[in-house]
Amino acid sequence: MLTIDGSTGEGGGQILRTTLSLSLITQTPVRITSIRKGRARPGLMRQHLTSVQAAAQVGRAEVSGAALGSQEVVFRPTAIVAGEHTFRVGSAGSTTLVLQTVLPALLRAPAPSTLTLEGGTHNPMAPPFDFLDLAYLPLVRRMGPEITATLVTPGFYPAGGGLARVSIAPVPALAPLELLSRGELRGRRAVATVANLPSAVALRELDAAAAVLGWEPACFRPSVLRGGHGPGNVITIVVESEHVTEVFTGFGERGVRAESVGAKAAEEARDYLAAGVPVGEHLADQLLLPIALAGRGAFRTVRPSSHTTTHLQLLRDLLGIRASVEPISEGAWHIEIGR
Amino acid sequence: MTRKSTVVLGMLGPTLDTGKTPERWSRWRPSVALCQHEDLIVDRFELLYQRRFDALAGTVMGDVRHASPETDIRGHVVEVDDPWDFEAVYGALHDFARAYPFAPDREDYLIHITTGTHVAQICLFLLTESRYFPGRLIQTSPPKRDRTELAAGSFTIIDLDLSKYDRIASRFQKEQREGVSFLKSGIDTRNAGYNRLIERIEHVAIASRAPILLMGPTGAGKSQLARKIYDLKKGRRQVSGDFVDLNCATIRGDGAMSSLFGHTKGSFTGALKDRPGLLRKAHEGVLFLDEIGELGADEQAMLLRAIEEKAFLPVGSDREVRSEFQLLAGTNRDLSQEVAAGRFREDLLARINLWTFRLPGLRERVEDIEPNLDYELDASARLLGVRITMSRDARERFLRFSTSREALWPGNFRDLNAAVTRMATLAPGGRIGPPIVEEEIARLSEAWRPAPAAGGAGGGEDGEDLVLAALGARRAAALDPFDRAQLAEVLRVLKGARSLSEAGRVLFAASRAKKKSVNDADRLRKYLARFEIEWSEVAGGG
Numbered sequence: 001m002l003t004i005d006g007s008t009g010e011g012g013g014q015i016l017r018t019t020l021s022l023s024l025i026t027q028t029p030v031r032i033t034s035i036r037k038g039r040a041r042p043g044l045m046r047q048h049l050t051s052v053q054a055a056a057q058v059g060r061a062e063v064s065g066a067a068l069g070s071q072e073v074v075f076r077p078t079a080i081v082a083g084e085h086t087f088r089v090g091s092a093g094s095t096t097l098v099l100q101t102v103l104p105a106l107l108r109a110p111a112p113s114t115l116t117l118e119g120g121t122h123n124p125m126a127p128p129f130d131f132l133d134l135a136y137l138p139l140v141r142r143m144g145p146e147i148t149a150t151l152v153t154p155g156f157y158p159a160g161g162g163l164a165r166v167s168i169a170p171v172p173a174l175a176p177l178e179l180l181s182r183g184e185l186r187g188r189r190a191v192a193t194v195a196n197l198p199s200a201v202a203l204r205e206l207d208a209a210a211a212v213l214g215w216e217p218a219c220f221r222p223s224v225l226r227g228g229h230g231p232g233n234v235i236t237i238v239v240e241s242e243h244v245t246e247v248f249t250g251f252g253e254r255g256v257r258a259e260s261v262g263a264k265a266a267e268e269a270r271d272y273l274a275a276g277v278p279v280g281e282h283l284a285d286q287l288l289l290p291i292a293l294a295g296r297g298a299f300r301t302v303r304p305s306s307h308t309t310t311h312l313q314l315l316r317d318l319l320g321i322r323a324s325v326e327p328i329s330e331g332a333w334h335i336e337i338g339r
Numbered sequence: 340m341t342r343k344s345t346v347v348l349g350m351l352g353p354t355l356d357t358g359k360t361p362e363r364w365s366r367w368r369p370s371v372a373l374c375q376h377e378d379l380i381v382d383r384f385e386l387l388y389q390r391r392f393d394a395l396a397g398t399v400m401g402d403v404r405h406a407s408p409e410t411d412i413r414g415h416v417v418e419v420d421d422p423w424d425f426e427a428v429y430g431a432l433h434d435f436a437r438a439y440p441f442a443p444d445r446e447d448y449l450i451h452i453t454t455g456t457h458v459a460q461i462c463l464f465l466l467t468e469s470r471y472f473p474g475r476l477i478q479t480s481p482p483k484r485d486r487t488e489l490a491a492g493s494f495t496i497i498d499l500d501l502s503k504y505d506r507i508a509s510r511f512q513k514e515q516r517e518g519v520s521f522l523k524s525g526i527d528t529r530n531a532g533y534n535r536l537i538e539r540i541e542h543v544a545i546a547s548r549a550p551i552l553l554m555g556p557t558g559a560g561k562s563q564l565a566r567k568i569y570d571l572k573k574g575r576r577q578v579s580g581d582f583v584d585l586n587c588a589t590i591r592g593d594g595a596m597s598s599l600f601g602h603t604k605g606s607f608t609g610a611l612k613d614r615p616g617l618l619r620k621a622h623e624g625v626l627f628l629d630e631i632g633e634l635g636a637d638e639q640a641m642l643l644r645a646i647e648e649k650a651f652l653p654v655g656s657d658r659e660v661r662s663e664f665q666l667l668a669g670t671n672r673d674l675s676q677e678v679a680a681g682r683f684r685e686d687l688l689a690r691i692n693l694w695t696f697r698l699p700g701l702r703e704r705v706e707d708i709e710p711n712l713d714y715e716l717d718a719s720a721r722l723l724g725v726r727i728t729m730s731r732d733a734r735e736r737f738l739r740f741s742t743s744r745e746a747l748w749p750g751n752f753r754d755l756n757a758a759v760t761r762m763a764t765l766a767p768g769g770r771i772g773p774p775i776v777e778e779e780i781a782r783l784s785e786a787w788r789p790a791p792a793a794g795g796a797g798g799g800e801d802g803e804d805l806v807l808a809a810l811g812a813r814r815a816a817a818l819d820p821f822d823r824a825q826l827a828e829v830l831r832v833l834k835g836a837r838s839l840s841e842a843g844r845v846l847f848a849a850s851r852a853k854k855k856s857v858n859d860a861d862r863l864r865k866y867l868a869r870f871e872i873e874w875s876e877v878a879g880g881g
Contacts, residue, residue, distance in 0.1 A: 045377040067342050068378055088408035090375065118408070158375060158490040159364040161405050196361035229405060230364030254365065 007034035009310025013048050017101045018311060020055040020075060021289065022318045024105035029076040043069040047093035051101045054087050058102045082109035089119030094126030095164060104289055106168045107145045113168045121155045121162035122234050124251040127282060129164060130236045131247040136286050138245060143290055144171035156195055156232020174294035182278040183242025188219055192262065195225040195232040201252060205235045205262030212266035235262055237269040244278040275302050275331045284308055291337050292321050298336040300328070344382040347373060348472060349451030350459050351388035356399050367481035367492055369453045370399050374407035375491035384412040387435065389419060422456045429462045436471040448474025449496065468499050515541060522567045526714045530704035536696060543694050544568045545575060550646065550666040550691040555698030556817050558753030561669040564698065565627040568667060572625065578665065580624025583617050588633040595638050597654045606655020616653060618645055621664035629669035632677050643687045666691065673871065680868050701748040701755060702813060708741045708755065715756055719763035727763045729771040737776045747787045747816035758783060805830035809872050826870060833877050839863050
């Protein structure tokens with residue numbers, strides 16, 4: 001059995017989720033130790049437990065140590081169960097993190113799957129649905145599998161209560177991915193969504209974003225939702241290029257001015273455009289695993305985060321891949337993965 | 340490893356949990372927030388509410404299911420007309436607790452006390468503290484303003500089992516050690532059995548208001564201990580009344596009833612004014628009845644009633660008087676023997692010997708003579724107002740004698756106290772040297788020398804041997820010379836008699852001459868029973 005020290009690198013929930021994903025794909029039992037060691041509340045928190053349980057469901061796994069506060073989990077998958085799965089996630093967690101954990105295994109499963117995800121879809125602590133749908137999944141599709149994701153109802157933190165459906169048509173092997181340039185800029189837009197909140201909030205965010213980005217007014221659009229659960233607010237800035245689409249997100253929070261939410265997301269988008277690379281910080285992190293599964297690939301991105309380096313190290317250890325991370329110019333890095 | 344399910348029991352908060360519009364999700368609602376924590380999963384939530392808050396309960400339950408799919412939330416209507424009426428709320432919650440199928444071996448219960456009226460919170464606390472709710476309290480708080488916390492806020496689990504807290508437990512241990520030390524008058528006793536006994540007495544004295552029976556030979560320290568128990572309870576604010584003590588051997592006849600239970604003016608000749616009686620004086624305090632075996636039959640009956648009903652009739656009164664007191668009783672007799680002999684009420688004994696402690700005599704704890712010697716020296720010093728010291732060889736000599744077989748200590752600690760008082764008083768300049776000790780040893784040896792049997796034609800030594808044979812040296816030593824001489828003569832006669840009746844005819848010759856028929860044998864058998872001696876054990880062969 002493989003033992004992974006859960007406290008290495010960034011040492012949080014990500015190392016747990018990636019390990020579970022890889023254990024599912026390789027059908028290798030793993031023991032994850034020192035989970036979230038040294039944190040104020042060490043061990044598994046509820047959102048981590050949700051991922052463990054989802055992985056156990058998909059992997060028909062035998063699990064020990066799956067309890068709140070547990071710092072060691074032993075996970076023994078016995079299969080990859082394709083087909084219909086429903087995951088109900090409490091408002092404190094995020095459905096996208098659950099999807100992230102189980103998706104890689106289902107990409108290469110023997111049969112198609114349909115996932116129903118209930119709970120939070122827009123949570124400041126997790127990748128928002130729009131990012132997965134617009135930035136991440138198109139690149140995964142480019143590697144072979146057919147995936148469609150539909151947001152039926154958004155679920156904003158803290159009420160949650162969203163609903164999303166994901167269907168996956170797997171392929172036996174993923175094709176390599178190379179993403180070295182953005183290509184020509186095709187479109188750009190900023191959408192500020194408010195649910196059960198005054199539309200002025202959205203307009204203020206958009207004004208602030210416009211001031212940073214200087215795009216023409218037609219690029220900025222408010223979206224006002226009524227009904228559903230709870231209040232929610234998110235600004236999503238989308239940059240569509242020939243080879244890649246990137247998404248930048250800002251979450252409205254109690255006590256934070258709408259202007260600063262809008263400006264902060266816009267600054268990220270502006271910096272991405274200035275860096276001239278195709279892949280932003282969060283997308284870089286997401287792409288590593290599918291490329292490692294494909295066995296080969298490369299992309300250019302901004303300065304790698306600690307999440308990214310932790311992730312790469314884990315992939316080296318678990319899949320035996322080689323990876324190089326090289327700066328190529330001011331603010332641009334080249335990441336290459338091979339056998 | 341199977342995890343216990345976490346079950347929350349809580350009241351719906353008509354104020355804090357309220358909200359109908361989507362905006363409610365921006366507010367902190369304790370019952371919903373409780374199910375939104377990252378480090379707490381509520382498997383089941385039993386939500387108690389009044390019927391008039393039906394709609395709100397529905398919203399809250401829906402929101403909990405929504406925010407926490409892991410939680411099975413169930414509503415329970417608990418009807419209370421006035422949620423600020425302590426009695427009504429307590430009753431309703433008590434009913435709920437009694438009816439609820441708690442399974443603490445499989446489930447962990449958390450009692451949510453953040454919602455509901457203050458009265459409801461107090462009731463939940465009391466019911467948890469008394470284990471009707473076999474769980475821990477959980478208190479929730481809204482997120483702090485600095486937003487370092489998520490929307491769920493924070494929670495604190497409070498276990499009312501105070502022994503689970505190290506610092507509190509050590510406080511209690513310290514308090515208990517102080518209590519034990521206090522009961523021992525600060526004497527650092529070494530006898531393990533005695534130390535265990537006092538620890539147990541401390542525990543019972545603090546935890547119980549039931550009668551306590553202290554057994555043990557004369558001078559073993561029953562009265563002092565009773566007084567100390569009272570002082571300890573008073574110090575812990577468990578009693579507010581007085582300590583009232585009485586040696587039952589000192590009251591006899593008509594006066595006995597009256598001194599215990601009081602009388603009304605004119606109830607008998609000489610009753611010139613009302614007398615409250617000792618039981619009434621002990622109201623809300625402690626009544627210590629030493630030598631309780633000496634109490635007459637009428638007094639026993641009245642005392643039993645006073646203990647059971649906390650009420651009794653003063654002599655000459657037709658109005659009952661109430662008095663609540665804790666009874667401590669002392670005896671140097673075996674009360675079950677007294678019951679067997681028909682001299683003590685069985686029901687009264689049953690009532691007072693719930694907690695029976697037998698204090699050992701001094702000879703059973705010779706290792707404690709030294710610390711008691713120091714204590715008595717200090718006590719004498721305080722009494723005499725001079726510093727009393729004992730030279731090293733004097734001390735060694737005294738201890739060697741005190742712990743030897745020759746030292747009988749029939750009066751136990753009373754004897755030790757007397758010996759030290761004498762030595763301290765006689766010590767020149769407060770310094771006890773070997774001559775003073777030698778003089779005291781001679782005095783004690785003389786006092787403890789077996790008394791010659793009274794009267795009788797010869798055979799005195801004979802009778803004394805018989806006493807030792809029948810009782811053993813220790814019990815024989817505990818006898819007063821008065822009883823010892825009498826018993827020696829009785830045993831001497833029995834030895835020479837063929838039956839109890841024959842011995843009775845000799846021993847009760849004078850009274851036989853005056854009366855027509857006397858059951859001498861029975862009288863003799865009862866006499867022997869007082870010493871736990873059977874006729875068959877001492878019968879002569881002849």
